[in-house]
Amino acid sequence: MDTLKERLRQKNMRMTPQRLAVLEYIYVSKTHPSAQDIYQALLPKFNTLSLATIYNNLNALIELGYVIEMTYGDAATRYDYKEDDDVHYHAICETCGYIIDFSLEELDNLSEMLKEKYKFITHSQRLEAFGQCYDCQSRTRKEKEMYD
Structure with missing residues (x-):
């Protein structure tokens, strides 16, 4: 978790609890979750969370190179954590x-x-x-x- 926080700090990204939770969920997930999966998993922890917040955080994390967006045909877009040298x-x-x-x-x-x-x-x-x-x-x- 400290490594994830440090990665966000290195890029001077505002570290909201939701953003950190999205990144952490993708990091620990072995299922390549969809935005809906992430939303459902984090909703109990953040009762005011919206799907739009998930997408906004995913887009920011993709832009920084910490998350990969994987789209395959008509299936839901999936997300994967990306290490710098991985x-x-x-x-x-x-x-x-x-x-x-x-x-x-x-x-x-x-x-x-x-x-x-x-x-x-x-x-x-x-x-x-x-x-x-x-x-x-x-x-x-x-x-x-x-x-x-």
């Missing part, structure tokens, strides 16, 4: 929407490779793999077996 990627289940964070050693030097080989300077990286998670595969197999 590079990770996402595997997204197209059936249930589950998102898995992963990293690949082979991609650790992607920016350097692009610079050396193509004289291309990267400002950010994003890799997303779409498919079906293990649980959904299992359900699909069971459903298939029922009808065979």
Whole structure:
């Protein structure tokens, strides 16, 4: 929690209890929450909280580079915490929407490779793999077996 407060202080951002709570919720969440998820989770703590406040705080945190906005088709936009030096990627289940964070050693030097080989300077990286998670595969197999 102190690290999160320090990150906000470094950017001279006003540290409201709601803003800190939004950032902290995304930081500890392993589910890549939507704005609605964050709102529902924080409402008991902040009874005057509005969904607009959540969106305003999310936009400010995105602008500062502390939160990543992830939009996939018609599904709700999801949010992920971003460490300064953290590079990770996402595997997204197209059936249930589950998102898995992963990293690949082979991609650790992607920016350097692009610079050396193509004289291309990267400002950010994003890799997303779409498919079906293990649980959904299992359900699909069971459903298939029922009808065979």
